[in-house]
Amino acid sequence: MIRASISEFSTYRSELHEEIAQLVRHGFDSIAVWRTKLSDVGAAEARSLLDTAGLRASSLLWGGGFTGGDGRSFRESLDDVREGIATAVEVGAAVLVLHAGCRGGHTIGHARRLLAEAMRELGPVAAGEGVALAIKPLHPSFSADCSFLGGLEETFDFVDSLDEPAVMLAVDLWQFADEPGFSESLRRMLPRVAVVQAADRLGPPSQETDRLPPGHGTLPLQRIVRELVRHGYRGDVEFDCVGEAVEAMGVERLLASLEASFSQWLGRPQVAAARR
Numbered sequence: 164m165i166r167a168s169i170s171e172f173s174t175y176r177s178e179l180h181e182e183i184a185q186l187v188r189h190g191f192d193s194i195a196v197w198r199t200k201l202s203d204v205g206a207a208e209a210r211s212l213l214d215t216a217g218l219r220a221s222s223l224l225w226g227g228g229f230t231g232g233d234g235r236s237f238r239e240s241l242d243d244v245r246e247g248i249a250t251a252v253e254v255g256a257a258v259l260v261l262h263a264g265c266r267g268g269h270t271i272g273h274a275r276r277l278l279a280e281a282m283r284e285l286g287p288v289a290a291g292e293g294v295a296l297a298i299k300p301l302h303p304s305f306s307a308d309c310s311f312l313g314g315l316e317e318t319f320d321f322v323d324s325l326d327e328p329a330v331m332l333a334v335d336l337w338q339f340a341d342e343p344g345f346s347e348s349l350r351r352m353l354p355r356v357a358v359v360q361a362a363d364r365l366g367p368p369s370q371e372t373d374r375l376p377p378g379h380g381t382l383p384l385q386r387i388v389r390e391l392v393r394h395g396y397r398g399d400v401e402f403d404c405v406g407e408a409v410e411a412m413g414v415e416r417l418l419a420s421l422e423a424s425f426s427q428w429l430g431r432p433q434v435a436a437a438r439r
Contacts, residue, residue, distance in 0.1 A: 165392055167425040168193035168221035170360070170403040171200050174414050179204055183216045189418040193221040195401045196254055198247065206253040213255065220256035221399040222297070222333070222358050223247060229281040230267035230274050230311065237277060240264070244285050244296070251294045258295045258357045258399075260333045263310040263318070274311045279325065286327030297333035297357035298322060302368045315339050319352045331357035337403070338368050340382040349387070350394050359391065360401045373406025376417060377424040385428045392429070400425070 169191055174182045179200065186194060194213070201209055201223075213220060226247040229240045244261070251259045263278050282296065289296045300318035301310040312318045315334070322330055332355050339345050349356075363380030364372050377384045388400060402421045409417060 165388075165397055165429070166193055166221070166399050167191060167421070168195050168399045168401040169418065169421065170195040170224070170401050171197040172224075173402060173404045173409065173417065175200070175405075177414060179209060180212060183212055183218055185414055185418055186218060187216055189415075189422045191418070191422065192217060193219050193399060193401075195222045195224060195399075195403070196220045196256060197224050198226075198250065201250070201254070206250050210254050220251075220254045221401055222258035222260050223251040223254065223256040224260050225262060226259055226296075227261035227298075228264040229277050230264035230269055233264070237281070241281060241284060244281070245288060248285070248289050248292055248294050248296075252292050257293060258297050258331075258333070259289070260358065261296055261298050262301075263298055263312050265311055267311075269311075271311060275321065278312075278321070282325055282327055282330045286325070286329045290327075290329035295329055295331045295357040297331045299333040299335060299360075300338070301335075302338040304368055305370050315342075315345075315348065315352075319348075319355065322355055331355050333358045333360060335360040335362075335403075336382065336384060336387060337362040337364055337374050340384060340387055346387060346390055350390070353391070353394055353396055356396065356398065358399050358401060359388075359396070360403045361388070362402065362404045373408050374404050375406065375408055376402075376404050376412070376420045378420070379408065385424075388425075388428045 169186055226244040247259050298318055300315045303314045322332055334356050361384055362374035363377050363382050364375055365380045366372055
């Protein structure tokens, strides 16, 4: 069954125990955990809090950067992802989202070789732990700092070329939902999609563009999510809404809006409303 999850980026001002209470109050049972915030409480305590509240971790964010562009060596990046896999297991997340890494002064060919080597070393480790390594494609308009791969199709082709079942995709609708032919591309890629991230926007994707709640922008999110369900996607849709407009809404209004949108998309009663 397709499920809605809330990224901790959307609730980044709240502590984990506050986020859990907020999510439960609005009918959500899943959270995308941010490693930076997780370090405040530790994985074991976070898992205990989630289990007590009946919540699950849909994914763990982030790992990657295998090209040295962030100042780490190749081996240090591998070790960090190994740690991320172990942390994902500890908090109960079946997906660890990765960035490929920027070009980092390498040729594109060498950057691809580094990433392929990393995935061939880490893929079996992740598979053995039941964790998917989901590489996140980034739109070419702002991917230079985090990914040398040139968008959705190139990232999919790279992932598909590897004989590593645990290496998959994290597809962000905010970046690609209005591209020509996106629905057809997504249907073709669906067997390699581990998680879907969602937010709305006005205008083209850029570093300055807010990640808005559904209905506050122009992306056809409802149609795409309904198509995902029709074509058999049974993973999580993680709402990742960030920016000044989201900040002005406040967490309670944001979560109420997200729960209403997801319920409408799936044609089911609002969980939070039914509890009131």
